Amino acid sequence: MIQSILLWLAAILAAPFFSGLILKIKAFFGGKKGPPLLINYYTLIKLFKKGSVYSNSTTFVFKLGPVISLAATMTALMFLPIAGHNPIFSFKGDVIFVLYILGLGRFFTIAAAMDTASPFEGMGAAREAYFPIICEAAMFMILIFFYRITGELQLSAYFAGNTTQSMWSSVGAPLLFIVLSFFIILLTENSRVPVDDPATHLELTMIHEVMVLDHSGPDFGLIELGSFCKLIFYSTIISRMILPFESSIFGLPIVLYITGLLVVYVAVGLTESVIARYRMDKVPQFVLTSFALAFFATIITLEFVK
């Protein structure tokens, strides 16, 4: 239990570092030196030192938005097995709860954006409402896949202990599909290229960044921290899927976990360096690919798992 809480705290604290890594990789591909690796910590500290400016149009929802979205992600992380270790809490059906609590976070992010009366933020909000619909369908398809294999509806039944490893040995091939599908979901849910561009300052091309245009100071810091946590939530799952090995040697699971994380973040950075953002009307097709992959994977299991 203590160990789980420590891992949870460590994941939250380390999340900004890993996100900084993506910037470094992009800079490397662009032939630049790039910002320091700890840039996100500096940004957070800077934001927390500042005061806030609120728009005259806003209400209490605007202030509630960052709090709820951060709390939602932190709750979700509590149910996630980190480095194959048992999560802090776990119950039958917790996956559904986790997905819906992330949905609650999204509701408030959108509501906070709509609160500002800004047409740009409305645009971002509309997109933020749109793409995750398909993502959610894909997520639940993946859950159906996992349920067929494990017969459980629990994050800890998928990613804790040696469960992931035994999954690979029984249905390795379709699981590859799932990894890819999940990577697409990660890119969409965390507003990365090719769905969204977190780097541009052209409001019209963005989804998540444009929604938080009006947040400032510590509130904005909470949002940033929330999005770092969200990225590490999804990355942890993929990390566990690609390096599912269980070991009793002290520290090795953590090392494996971090290696997995590095692979995921480098992959995200690579994707961002080599692909441009899709045109908005192409994005649904891209996201639907993840659903199709998960669907095929599930169909294949019909043969493997009777």
Added chain:
Amino acid sequence: MLGGFLSLVLARQKTLSRGIAVLLLSGGSLLGLIDSAGKLLNPGEAWTSFNYLDLFSLSFHVDGLSAFFLTAIFAVSMMAAIYSFHYMENEEGGIKNGVNYFFFSMLIASMALVVTAANILTFMLSWEIMSLSSFFLVIYGHESSENRKAGYLYFVFTHIGAMFVLGAFGLIYGHTGSFDFAPMADVPEAVKILIFVLSFIGFGSKAGVFPFHVWLPHAHPAAPSHISAVMSGVMIKTGIYGILRIYAILDFHTPIFGYITLIAGVLSGILGVVYALGQHDIKRLLAYHSVENIGIILIGLGMGMIGAATGNPLVTVLGFAGGILHVLNHSIFKSLLFMGAGMVLHQTGTRSIDALGGLLKGMKITGTTFIIASLAICGLPPFNGFVSEFFIYMGSFKSIPLGSMTFAMSIFAIISLAVIGGLALACFTKVVGVVFQGEPRTKVAENAKEHGVAMMVPMGILAAACVIIGVYPKVFINMALKAVQALGLDYGQVPVEPFGHITGNITFAALLFLVLVLIILGTRSIYYRKKTVTRSGTWGCGFTQPTVKMQYTGSSYAGSILEFFSAAAPLTEDHPPIKGRFPVKTHYHSHVNDIAELHMINAVVRPVLYLFDKLRWMQHGDIHLYIGYILLTIILLLFFI
């Protein structure tokens, strides 16, 4: 039950006095609520019957299922009655209000009678009273032709539905020779399936199942808001009750029933919310959401039926309990939403979403309760919609290993629930964002203030109920389990223990989240104490002259999602392009077509009209020939007897 009668009798005498009517109605409902909730918590059944001239007997029977629906009916009716006190204050015409309250009390009483009726005759009688009294409530604003049209449409649909139900009951009587609602034993399976299909269509048209939902988006905006709350919150649920009751009577567990119910549920669920996204009228939008939620309920019931057919008690109970609990949940948050919409309509005089904006500043209580209800209807934790959806999800997942057809069905159910959830979130962020947030788009929206204690108190109570059920669902799940038990699924006593675990987990997770929110909020407010906080305009990305008209509207918000679903929801747009060097004023108008409505006009209404046009020669006004028709019919019938 007595409460319903009491309010009926007394309200009839005092129709002119609004206050007394409200007091009696809500008091009566409260009595009914206490009684039915008591029945649910302490097992026990009640029988009452009256004989009329020995011709037929009116008998009533309250079991777990009836008691559950009674609880929902009385709870919502009570709130709606209190709400109406201030909502109706601006209306003129004593007699019109009197009539309105008379039919309102009739509606409450007849709904209570429908769910307690113990034989076919009683059921049909109460069913018709319910349909007629709600029809008169819909045409309350009969001065406008739109409302009259809505009333007419509702009248036609409800009677065609009743015809199907009557057909099903006729078959039951024909095969059993008894009017009683008793489980049928030796009736051919094909007949049972036919009975189920007929009654499903009949009850489905009341419940608003796609494609029989066409009347809903017309009737709900036409009725006064507290009536919409009752109609959408509980009256359409009597259709669900009918389906469940027939299912219990048929006592025949075939997966076909499950498949029909589930597919109808999926269609209503997804299409309902897609059409809702395209609406500009807030009450029409909510009406389409009723279609969506009926879909979710049916998915749950369908899963339960599949579970019963494959002999898996866990799936059965999870599915049925989820569906039945969603009946209560939907009645709570939907009536709350209609009350919120009613407040907006009452204070601004418009139902158009795109004409409003920024209402949260003037309407704190309405806005906050509306947001809570929106979160609940999206099925987000820690609110009540999540609990029932969670049960349905669990049931659907548990049915995955039960065979290939069931597997396909459960994939269908799970994915559509996920999509419905996402779409509902998009739809309600649209309503909340455009109506309650941002800047007011018109003068009326700018000056809107909330008013009327009698309107705000019920909203507060219902919002509290959303949170309480969301965090402590245990009692309510137990009530739903009692209702499931009444379906006679030959499992005997439904064990409470395993479901107690689920509800315990939900409570725990919800509390965990709330504690985390409070911690962050607390830290934030302490931290912010020393900060400099300034207010200024919204950052316009360098543009310094923004106008409120530049805000994202509901139509633009939903635009791209609707494009994705354009096959099912074709969009008609009216937008003359801007031409020339000095463009003249242009306008934009869009309308989402409901394919059910579109095809029903082309495929059903036109041919029927054509046919009847050709038969017109039969009706000539000659009374002698009419008598001749009657004689001819009787003679013809004599051959068959």
